[in-house]
Amino acid sequence: MEIFLESNYFKYSLIIVVTLIAAMIITRILRFTMNRFFIRTSQKLNVDHTKFNFLKNAVSFMVFIAAFIVIFIMIPELKALGLTITAGAGVITAILIFASQQAFSNIISGIFIVIFQPFRVNDHIKIGDLFVGYVEDITLRHTVIRNYENRRIVVPNSVISAETIVNSNIVEDKICNFLEIGISYDSDVDKAMEIMRSEAMKHPNFIDNRTEEDKMNKVPPVIVRVINLADWSVNLRAYVWSENSPMGFVMKCDLRKAIKERFEKEGIEIPFPYRTVVFKKDIDNQKE
CATH class of the missing domain: 2.30.30.60 (SH3 type barrels.)
Structure with missing residues (x-):
């Protein structure tokens, strides 16, 4: 018995058992920690946490690979074989990584999405x-x-x-929609701004996003500003709030139609570029 305990076989067996037990403990700790993290993160992302199981299995696989490498290095009789296997595995791993670098890039990016959300x-x-x-x-x-x-x-x-x-939803769903319309230089700017404001406030998707301080200061529910004096139009922008982006899109479509109809009734012109074409022969005829 004493001879067996003092022999290398016992020592090597002890190294193998201790290393494998340590690998199992580390694996369980990592899987437990990752499982809690993925469940918590999946609830925030609204996805099924089982989709990340392969990542936990991959981590477990790498831990046991590391454990076997330690065993091969610590046992002299296996060290030479271990170095050969490690070198061969390194070459194979390099080839696989080079061949599937795009796939690895997607997985790493996916992990970042899970972490940073x-x-x-x-x-x-x-x-x-x-x-x-x-x-x-x-x-x-x-x-x-x-x-x-x-x-x-x-x-x-x-x-x-x-x-x-x-x-559009990372902090809150509310969105300020920019509604831009150009009018001619001959049109009444104040009247056009009031039409845009009144039509926006009548839409069912419009919400009043003013604070109590804004209301006390008599800030209008819809702010309309002149944002540019372009080549052939005075460009107006209305800042119209809605509950979310889809409702804002529908509201902008409806308001473009409603505002155009009001402009036509109120004599507000929506201009388009005019182009004067002069033929060279007409200029020559005028000179004659």
């Missing part, structure tokens, strides 16, 4: 100048967006990470 399911977002719609699903590889045509756009997470994201 720039958007959630059902949020209305705009990704750069590329896509606009509602987030329908979030995975570690891609995000599914439902656009206004009810089509699903599958966007790789690496593309999302490289673009600027406009989220």
